[in-house]
Amino acid sequence: MVRITSHASLLTAAALALSAPAHAAPASASAAAASSASVIVAATPVPSSSTDADAPLFSSETLQLTDEVIADLTPVLQNNTDLFDFGGEVSSSELSARCISCISKCKVFPGDVLWPATWVWSLFDRLLGGRLVKTVPLAASCYSSWPEYDPEQCQVVSDNWTVSYMHAADPASIMWPLFEGRSCLPTDDPSGSCTVGGYSSYAVNVSNVAQIQLAVNFARNAGLRLVVKNTGHDFNGKSTGAGALGIWTHNLKDIEYYPDYQSSSYRGAAVKMGAGVQAFEIYQKAKELGFTAVGGEGKTVGVAGGYVLGGGHSPMSSIYGLAADQVLALEVVLANGRFVTVTEDTDADLFWALRGGGGATYGVVTSVISRVQPKVGVTVSTFSFSTSATVSTSTFWAGVRSYFERFAIHADAGTYAYFWIMATGPDSFMFLMNPFFAVNHTVAEFNSLVQPWFDDLAALNIPTSPQTAYYDNFHSAWEAGFPLETVASTTMMTGSRLFPRANWESPALLNKTFDAIQQTVVAGAPVLAFNMKAELPEGYPASSANPAWRNALMHAISSASWTEDATDAEILQTMTSFTEDVLGVWRETCPESGAYMSEADILEPNFQQAFYGDNYARLYKLKQRYDPFGVFYAPTAVGSEDWVVESEDGLPDQNGRLCRV
Structure with missing residues (x-):
């Protein structure tokens, strides 16, 4: 494996990785990663101080995709560079020329002419450093039509189907399969039907910011549906979608406690959490270090994911308000692929919108910094x-x-x-x-x-x-x-x-x-x-x-x-x-x-009124500003009324093509 640490070595590794003819790529992305003589890691390190959040970046956040990285890849990627370019502030006429989803009424779907070829997925996986996962439903082990068929494993899945830990630890599975489309459920009939259905087709198992940037850019430029999953707890299946590329933030588990955090508007105890941190993890850390965090009631809820972005009620809320109220700063990958720090000082509008305006709407959060409270009985x-x-x-x-x-x-x-x-x-x-x-x-x-x-x-x-x-x-x-x-x-x-x-x-x-x-x-x-x-x-x-x-x-x-x-x-x-x-x-x-x-x-x-109240008009306007490409969609999210899922079963689930209204 070749790991990239500089632009010069990036170019060399890219040439090695792409030396084989494109048509000779393996049949699946996972196979591509396994068989490649070298893996490109399309990222460059930046100083941990490269943030306006008054706290250093996590190591996962110091590996980023930049214009220089893409420029270095251009000679070997040739015409494929456009797949990974950043978006920009463009007019509506320019917009339609920049991304397929802006031309087509629908997001590109498996089987479409414009669906990326196998070698493109292979290339994408190499740029990710081998982090692309082709979706295999959790219950595939119960079906003889799948290579993963294994009666013993099927029994394990069946026995644990209602346990949230199992679904949280899978890159595609969600807690409420009704909204995925019930396409592959545990069964004792191995001759039954199991399809990927409403699960994402692929998911990026994220370990650094560059991988998120690549995924956002690839989805935007290729016209793919994009979903973001941490645990999959949302009651309406916001982190799943047929034919989607998933960004799986579950393994961003860093936690850093600051007993005397200082910003322009706050001084006191705070904690920085990676997007994958769950309730049981932050509460264990809080007990260890002697503070109290405002997080979810549920044990496996992702505290720094969609929970906090949607508001987040807590056993501490009657005293300290919602989890969103505690947030002091966020590190975010925007729809244009850029990585930014969002605070009240850097971007007051986005800071307001992200804290309660819903997940999978304005960007992909990689970490949050939240105020914490003293130990309490x-x-x-x-x-x-x-x-x-x-x-x-x-x-x-x-x-x-x-x-x-x-x-x-x-x-x-x-x-x-x-x-x-x-x-x-x-x-x-x-x-x-x-x-x-x-x-x-x-x-x-x-x-x-x-x-x-x-x-x-x-x-x-x-x-x-x-x-x-x-x-x-x-x-x-x-x-x-x-x-x-x-x-x-x-x-x-x-x-x-x-x-x-x-x-x-x-x-x-x-x-x-x-x-x-x-x-x-x-x-x-x-x-x-x-x-x-x-x-x-x-x-x-x-x-x-x-x-x-x-x-x-x-x-x-x-x-x-x-x-x-x-x-x-x-x-x-x-x-x-x-x-x-x-x-x-x-x-x-x-x-x-x-x-x-x-x-x-x-x-x-x-x-719009029920979930957002009088805030909706402002949130919708900000959605158009920060995501003019329509990269982010989730059911009932801000701007979702502009899209419709052509569900295969006629139910309000995500098992179907996503199209503009």
Whole structure:
């Protein structure tokens, strides 16, 4: 292998790597990397100080693609240089001459005449340093039509299909295969059908910035659909797409703690996280070093990926706001392929848009610097109650109503409650608190806070047996309190609503809100909800996060389901009914509010208002400025209304060609 460390050696290595005739390239990109006598690493090192973020670049960020690197490649790449050139600020007439996707109505798709030839993928892989992965669905081992067929491995995949760690660790798989198109699911019938479907065709396993730049430039210039994946947690499948080139940032795991970070507007503790850092990783580091990070509730959520870009609610939000509010700086590869540092000083507009305006929209974030908080103690409590021979249905709902009436008090005390209300049979219901997460509360303080509710439950003769414990740090409390998320169901969809404080300030609106939740559960749909708030802390810069978060007291989620043998038409009917009949009742209680984009209904009507509120017009205008090429697309993202996926099954998934409206 030849590794490039200078422009001169780059030219020599390129000549060696391309000495074989193009038509003799191997049949797949992975085979190309394996058989090549030399691997080009189209990157040049830059000083770690080459940033305006007041903290050094990670080593992965010091390897970059530059104009000089491309110029050095020109003699050997010949006519193929245009595939990897940077984009520029161009007029609309020039734009159509610069990229295929600007000429064609649709992104180039496998089988099209303009789909890159095998030797082009081979060349791309060599430039990446052998980091291109041709997609093999996780469950391919279950199908005899695939070379990967292996019954033992199929059993491993089947046994772990609902475990988020497995999907996060795959370059193409996502947590909700319904939105990929259910094209290759675990099975005990090896003669069944397994296709790549709505998964990306290829993915770049990113280890440095140059690889992201190459991928962005290649996708833009070749007219390819581009997707960005860290873990694949988004409820609507934003990190997948048929025929796409994927950028997989999952392995950018660097973490650096700065006890005294200084910028023009902030001085205090901060942490720099690579885009692949997950909740369990930053929380472990925080425990080790004695700070508290504002990150996700879910264990495998990518804290520095789409989570923070979409706003990011947290067990710490009732005190410190959203994860997006903590961000002080971001390192980003833009749609033109350039690597930039984004702060309030360097680009106030983009700094605002990236913090809450959604992932896969303006660029690919390689790292974020976020403020962190001091070590904090937490009391965690779990308990439940249900209907029984001694607890009638009306009594049960009276106990739940007593809890609802105290939402403002609990959230204003800085707590975060994660609870379920569900039917367990005809006229049979359960309330499950799992958990009540009381930040900065001792057990005695927690008991004092909830005592009025517990007194009501006792007066109603509703028995409870709380399991309550205090932890002197966030990580231990979080690890004990929150279960590992269950994912990958193919027979359900979810939707949500942010219910505002105003619904608790008016007795009539509170009645309407409670009735809407009760009606949902009685009809057979579960309710998973968070009692919390996410106000912008005083002195923090404004962000583009959904304004509905700023006065919310409850983030509620429900779901609809169907049988495994349901037809596509039946599934679509169920989804539509859920959107209109179940969530429609929720919307009626607070039509001016919205929903959390990362845990929402993909069929949400007027998603622009629901997910972005009054920020949408500005965000859309910035989308046109920073991505005039239309490089980045994700369902319900800013500007997504300009595109449509021609889904193969008629469902709102990503298994189809992406075309302009």
